[in-house]
Amino acid sequence: MPDYYFTKFEDRLPPAPLEHSRPVEIAWQVMALCSLIAGAIYIHWRWTASLNPDALWFAIPLAMAETCAYLGLILFTANLWQVRDYPREPAPANIADCVLDEEHLDRPISVDVFIATYNEDEEIVRLSIRDAMAITYPHPIDIRVHVLDDGSRPLMQAVAQEEGANYITREGNAGFKAGNLRNAMEQTSADFLVICDADTRPFPSILENTLGYFRDPDVAIVQTPQWFYDLPEGERLRDVWGRKAGALGRGLGGAIEAVAGEIRIGEDPFANDPAMFYDVIQRRRNGANAAFCCGAGSVHRREAVMFVALRAYADAIANASKEKRSSLDRLLRRRGDGGDVLARWQAAQEQELTPYKFHVSEDIYSTIVLHRDTDRNWKTVLHPQVESKMLSPQDLLSWTIQRFKYAGGSLDIFFHDNPVLKPGLSLGQRVMYLATFWSYFAALWNVVFLVAPVIYLFTAIPPIAAYTGDFFGHALPFLVLNELAFMLGTWGLSGFKGKVTYLSSFPISLGALWAVARGKKISFPVTPKLRQDGNFIRLVWPQVAVIIVTVVAIAWAAGALALGIAGYSLGGLIVNGLWGLNNILAMSVMVRAAFWKPPEEREADLKGAVPA
Amino acid sequence: MKFSEKLRRARSHLLIVAIMIVTSVIVVNLEDEALTNEVGSHPAHAALPGQ
Structure with a gap:
């Protein structure tokens, strides 16, 4: 195996799922x-008694932003309310254990493992093939591994053949990954599909631990948590300070760590750790049958995938036949519905019955179609245990591409085929999907939260009547209870990086919103699997601007207060200064990520900088 | 996972809570002091335990 940066992480083991503690959940x-x-009381007070009447242009937008954030909080609370794992069943021995009509079926289960690739390093794909070939099962089973190469590369074909995998390719790459999967679906026939990206390396236990869910014939998809086994570990604070300031730095760092616990500098610089998303957000959607498919690491029932295709086909014919019928009616200058059959036949000729919709968020889209079906009551399951490992984005460009696809795809569904307002979903599912979409709109109010302290610091105009006990009496209980609640709600995980990334990634969500609002199609470029070289400062200029403007604003307000300029108060400066510092801290995480380099690259740079 | 490890992971929440409480007490006292100096009497709504 070539010496990749992740070779040294090969022996890492995934974290166990969060333990479910009923007392912690009740707390x-x-x-x-x-x-x-407390939040409802605060928001009521904000609208009825706190707005600064002399600055409504500032006070009202901020109160609106706070209200929108509060609605998001309600949705997020509903999402995190409780853990209700789907009951695990033993691995089925026969396909008859997994289907409704078991009369005529008495044979082992068959599974197709799809490894979708386009331009990734063939040797990385080789590792995925080897791991897929090593999948075990406690009963006789027919497992076939297919490499779906959209790049039509002879070398990839050779690697697939060397490893004993089937090689599937096609002309062009229409529909990107969805098109690639669709093409493979047409050439295979197993009962279940395991979806892998080029770098997804399934564990031997993946089928043994997930196929049991399919004993319920309504279970359509089982998603397993994605685990990035290559996340940088960072360095202990005492070691970093020790390197920079000798014994004194090491001692000081050690003292801080003795009080606050281990602190790691440079750990997971892009906040890639998906544990919060899978182990908390997705897992707690099981109770509402609202966990959605995220692609890699998921197991699909072929029948369900084809069901989605049929439903999409029927909808497309229905829509197209309406247009055809009106064209025919106009052509024949008649009224009534005599053209139905002809219009439907004509529309059916033009539509294509194909699985996997060509959409950047095809995974969530397919899940929505399944959830909306009231006849079959399809279920999706988030299996809490990690069953595969994969590579994380190693640079800000790859990270940005990935996040932009997530945001753009979700917003595109919201604007063009919004499941929240359409029939078919249960109330719980609507709430969960709304929580997902709402989180992408948060950039709109997060911008207000970034600008608000700056306005006060430059103008001395407060958005509230005064920073008195009345304000803190309403705001503090809400903010403290909220912090403590989410500490308990995510007990066992650190939510800090996720929280600051949520705030600092506002340009990505705004960009996606803008693109979707203009009707621009979100493209689906492949997220690079290996580190991209280059200067990524251009990607974080809005965050840099927020930092600079906030620092200048704090200095300006401090100077104005010292000079006794009317309007400023020390209380106002402290509150808005700390608010601004919080924003600076959040933005700095992203800016640091733009400059991040793996330790080996940093060392190489240093060596290169030393004259011979 | 040990309780101490879970607590370590929760420290950002606890730190934020501590900062918010301390800041609130300081700011309310500062603002009330300023108001007292302006109007000559202690504002009734600002009575906090220990004041």
């Missing part, structure tokens, strides 16, 4: 309810 629920009540 979270009580605290969350108290937080929401």
Whole structure:
């Protein structure tokens, strides 16, 4: 195997799923309810008694932003409310254990493992093939591994053949990954499909641990958590300070760590760790049957995939036949519905019955179609245990591409085929999907939260009547209860990086919103699997601008206060200064990520910089 | 996972709570002091335990 940067992480083991503790869950629920009540009181007070009447242009947008954030909080609380894992069943021995009509079926289960690739390093794909070939099962089973190469590369074909995998390719790459999967679906026939990206390396246990869910014939998709086994570990604070300031730095760093616990500098610089998303957000959607497919690491029932295709085909014919019928009616200058059959036949000729929709967020889209079907009551399951490992984006460009695709795809569904308002979903599913979409709109109010302290610091105009006990009496209980509630709600995970990334990634969500609002199609470029070289500062100029403007604003306000310029108060400066510092801290995470380099590259740079 | 490790992972929440409480107490006292100097009497709504 070539010496990749991740070779040294090969022996890493995935974290176990978060333990479910009923007492902690009850404490979270009580605290969350108290937080929401305190929040409702605060928001009511903000609108009825706190707006600065002399600056409504500033006070109202901020109150609106706070209200929108509060609605997001309600949705997020509903999402995190409780853990209700789907019951695990033993691995089925026969396909008859997994289908409704078992009469005529008495044979082992068959599974196709799809490894979708386009331009990734063939040797990385080789590792994925080897791991897929090593999948085990406690009963006789027919497992076939297919390499779906959209790049039509002879070398990839050779690697697939060397490893004993089937090689599938096609002309062109229409529809990108969805088109690639669609093409493979047409050439294979197993009962279940395991979807892998080029770098997804399934564990031997993936089928043994997931096929049991399919004993319920309504289970369509089982998603397993994605685990990035290559996340940088960072360095201990005492070691970093020790390197920079000798014994004194090491001692000081050690003292801080003795009080606060281990602190790692440079750990997971892009906040890639998906544990919060899979182990908390997705897992807690199981109760509402609202966990959605995320592609890699998921197991699909072929029948369900074809169901989605049939449903899409029927919808397309229905829509197209309406247009055809009106054209025919106009052509024949008649009224009534005599053209139905002809219009439908004509529309059916033009539509294509194909699985996997060509959409940048095809995974979530397919899940929505399944959830909306009231006849079959399809279920999706988030299996809490990690069953594969993959590579994380190693640079800000790859990270940005990935996040932009997520945001753009989700917003595109919201604007063009919004499931929240369409029939078919249960209330719980609507709430969960709305929580997902709402989170992408948060950039709109997060911008207000970034600008608000700057306005006060430059103008001395407060958005509230005064920073008195009345303000803190309403705001503090809400903010404290909210912090404590989410500490309990995510007990066992650190939410800090996720929170600051949520705030600092506002340009990505705004960009996606702008693109979708203009009707621009979100393209689906492949996220690079290996580190991209280059200067990524251009990607974080909005964050840099926020930092600079906020620092200048704090200095300006401090100077104005020192000079006794009317309007400024020390209390106002402290509140808005700390608010601004919080924003600077959040933005700095992203800016640091733009300059991040793996330790080996940093060392090489240093060596290169030393004259011979 | 040990309790101490879970607590370590929760420290950002606890730190933020501590900062918010301390800031609130300081700012309310500062603002009330300023108001007291302006109007000559202690504002009734600002009575906090220990004041």
